[in-house]
Amino acid sequence: MASEPLLLGVRHHGPGSARAVRRALAAFQPEVILIEGPPEADALVPYAGDEDMRAPVALLGYPADNPDPKLRASFWPLAEFSPEWQAIRWAVARDVPVRFVDMPAAVRLAAPPSPAVPEAGSVRLDPIGALAEAAGYDDPERWWEDVVEHRFNHPAPAPAPHSTSAADPSAPASDSAADHSVPASDSAADHSVPAADSAADPAAVADDGMGGVGLFAGDGGVHVDEAELAAASAPFAAIAEAMTVVRAHSPEPGEAERVEEERREAYMRIGLRGALKEFERVAVVCGAWHVPALTAPLPSASADAAVVRGLPKVKVAMTWVPWTHARLASWQGYGAGVRSPGWYHHLFTSVDAHVIERWLVRAAGVLRKDGVPVSSAHVIEATRLADALATMRGRPLAGLAEVTDAAHAVLCDGDDLRLALINRRLVVGDRLGRVPDQTPGVPIAKDVAGSQRRLRLPPKVERRELKLDLRQAFDLERSRLLHRLRLLGVEWGKVLAASKGKGTFREEWEIAWQPEFAVDLVEAGAYGTTVLEAATARVAELALSAATLADVTALVERCLLADLPDALPGVLDALDERMALDADVAHLMDALPALARTLRYGDVRGTDLSALRDVTLGMITRICVGLPAAVGGLDDTAAAVMRDRIDGVQGALALVDEAEAQARWQAVLAGLSTRDDLHGLLTGRMNRLLLDAGAVDVDEIGERMALVLTVGVPVARTAAWIEGFLAGDGLLLVHDERLLALVDAWLTGIPADAFVEVLPLLRRTFSGYPAPQRRMIGERAANIGTARPGTGSDDEVDPARGALLLPVAARLLGRELHV
Template structure:
């Protein structure tokens, strides 16, 4: 064991040596407060070393006090994991407390489990946190004050690692806010105050140098506690600091009470692991207990259920939405686990990962990257190589300046792809229990091997399975993913899925548990949450998904909101985007045996509103926005075809005819509307040829002509390959395009024909060759027979024909 300097002995009674941070002789119990940065590798190493040195008889951890019974499962957990607390009466109100291998709290849990030492969480119980959070939000809503976005870890919940008072936890460099805020108070940014006092303008860089990249010792904890005590004293006089923080006072009062309880039980050596900001408040001698007892008396509390759930390194990152994370968990894990040659070993791993992508990364590249990172740290005045030094060296020496490849390294290594696990004996989430029971009833297995499944929606079992899969899709738990069926069917009664239960889906299920305790209830709540701020297209997609998932409880409310939004929608693009899913939902409602009368009304009303807005919306558009409008019109037309003789389709057809005949609209929508009318047999090829001749006349701008052709051919090129008249009109036009206009026309034509499948381009080329031969143009012309088709050159095909006959068994 590495020798660690003896840490501060903090006696229960007043002791002259308690303030010095030096060991003093004392016969009574001792309380050592280890103030840490949550998810800090330096703090984690220091905690592990300190516990080995102190050998406490009980370990007290900042965390929900009602999670104590779950500590027995620690030996079977593989981090990253998280404590999850859900309110029994409102599962959407939940909290996560994530732990990684480099979290100081996790190291304390692991040490206590390995040494058979009792461990206790000492922060406010999760039920009290939930009740206080709900009360505060209700008060803010009554005052019309927006809630603090960083106040909770998840919607409706509070995270003990993201409390209203910073516990000296911030992201690593490189995750700065885009705008520089006004100077924060000491209470809001204790690291900034410490860094400024040390003459540094980068708080994160300072903390990295001083703590996180050092092994740490009990002396470090004494120094941090002393610094925080000074900051807390200064914060009392900071005019920018709000007068008191009730949550902080409650939390620290509860933690002090738990320390007193451990002392009353007769523990001789007590180790307290908490956020550094709280360390001075828990250092003995403690103040009288009576004020703390009065403060905690009568606190509200709701019933909650706690359990362990697996977590991922990506969700430990700040970008995942959980405020207690760090932006580089993969890098922090490396700092924690590697003690020598930290930077070279990191680059060895990066090089191996890049070689796994078949990139040429040699040992020379790795050596150069290591040297560059160290040089950058020196030039920048860093005491040690920081993450920004490492990433700059990675981009320059290993990725050849490729930003996309550097982002891949960040995602795969700096953030990481690690997944934690929990043993089978851990209490399961109610949602997990309900899902597994439903799967058993439907004869489905949650197994890792992929399995293809075709469902017949005309059977009860097939329909029930479909409902389950669509509900899980709404919950972002992709156990089943849609696939293209290999069974030919033109009906809508069949669905094809691929089932695979991967380990990371346990994390997704834990997040989905915030919505409810059953799959049906959680899906209903997820739809309500998604619909709150959804625009019209998103609402109609939700209607379709809700219908497929068979959630009638929320369907009526959704339809009402869709109708209301559609009535006030002034954006025709939104209306067109919304038409497709609402019409599909109307059609599939009958197929699934869930007819919804209001769907027909909403679909017809929305289609009429969209139809009336197309022509005004198209006027004055440029080429790009006109092409986008034409695409949306085509998508809506495909949906309208599903209505089957509905009177509303006549309105749509009249709109298409108006657009196709309009002389002042951009070319894209006019050409697309003409093609849609042709494909629907509403106009003849002769009509199209006449319109095309008129559009391609001299008086029409060349860009409008090119846009018309692009819009018309976007539906496929075979129409001109099989219609000599249309092809002739196009050929004549292209032959007469002025030279100075080719720069405008050729990019459009290249884009148009480049988007076609190779077989279509080949067919158009063959048709053009035949046309050229008939017109007697120069250049290579394909031979034609008497009927105008391609002539067969017998000598040229004799060899391939003989080979084909041999393969088919037809002789030599």
């Protein structure tokens, strides 16, 4: 048997497969392990044994030295319960070499994307899942336990008392107990791999507790108990037999998929032949689908060489990157995904026989954390229900389906939203992996990692809020890092809109780190080796390619927020050039608010803004000169857009705080506010802005409103004027009864046929007011012209009632009351 390779066909990300692989490797004691994966990753295998490495992780392959922003990359994700990961960790702990034997990443990345990629759930991606579905199982792992693990279980003797071993951190938590072959929930436990399985030096151990798998170096060789090996490899022999039948009856793939599969399996056979020439004992861990293609008789070496000859290649780089359970569940990356990685992780790492109970306790914890009252009695009843459901369904043990149904009925009281919460946080989970600092990678990624440690911003996948005080140097550095990464396309943080609108020294973010940011950082690496250098280069590129003036002004704001002083001069030059070439006043009005915000709040970040102030004041002058020609002849839609632009300029001028610029703007509004040829929406709005700024008094506004509300003015124009004047805030009508009376008199005098036309405009205006303002306006309108002596209205004072308040007011003011 030593001359034949041990073929271990697995289900990618299968905890049952992972346990079986560890057991088979311990029994076979291979000299080399071949794993389905890119050969370029061979040099990265030692990092998998680092104590700082924590799954889930993924191999990332990307073209090296490629400045193309449309960078292609590939991931090969691995979870703690992935058979490939357990094989790697087992080998690293014992200094057994590992080789990857799939299609090289250099070939994969050089080829154009395949137009026909197998969909999630297809036989080729998850053949064991297909077998489980054919057998009536909704969970492939439960099928594996019932059909494979239970069928081939066998008793194991107690470990030898003199056995000594070094702990293998890759072993599942249950490896520290007696059960190493099936999940802790299995009552008929298979105790075939005791703790001594983790021996660091197998050749130095006389008895590793494998029940007769004697390992000794007395004659320079490794001797294996053939019976134990046969038992450990029996499940994989059965899987290989089943895969042969499945492949024979599987639907024919498309041409592109067929060609890619032939090339991949040719590369696997080439790697297998090379290993067999060097080693006697070769183990292969690959997807179960590929086992028949690696089983003798194999095609000739020349035939396989012909299949892969002449394929295009690119220079690639490989590294380890953190991954998440959520990404495993979304079927992203290479290989099959899993719908319930959190559940599989629980099965693989359980330390005792109470798998179901512990899972439901965790589910109760999730609900309690969200404010849902769940007691111990709920957990007990849910456990009983899960066991009863398994019995009714003819299953030896409760699986995820039974546990989910029990949690839905008992813990969630039938509430689908609560169950969705358990599924998201527990069944899928948000576990994020970790890689050692010394892992090779692009320089900018290392710079980001260093900044995250220095600024105490660990990359966590769960969303959380981050409140920053920009007056503090530490928080200011955090803000700059987040803004710079956003410029590079790494959307780690999102500024909360409400906080940004306040425009104060406070900034609130929502941050959540995603694994695919590793690819974004690879792309950003084309611009520089540090975040500051790359962001500066990226801003310069964006300034040259900006399509509109507003794009450039927005870039100025982002440049200031990210604190990129070296990039600012180039952006201001681009802004100056755009302003000179753009004669459209509307574009200038759209661009001004971003510049004003930058001027107003840039000083919080300690940036010299003198050059930007000159550009902004020049833009205001151009807007004032061009506005009279831009507001004429507008229809309803265009007038509404222009009104919003005028509001934007008004707000921007308040931020700029330049008296001369504000005076020039108000003079332009004053000249336009009385023109009869403008749309009523605009003249009404201009009059309101002049009133709010104190440029005209209430009496003047009352006269202008009275002119507009006369019978000779078309009702539609009058309604538009009123809408423009009153939009945004109803306090004016609350406190000024004269204006309210004018509006009330005009409204009550509208003819019945015209009232139907005006009503939608007025309703839209008044519906924007807060409910308390609408109520007060209604109360005041009801009392217009009806005030009576002694009612306490604004025009009448009741001395008797007022005298009751005088003693209290005098006491509050500390004065003596003189009657």
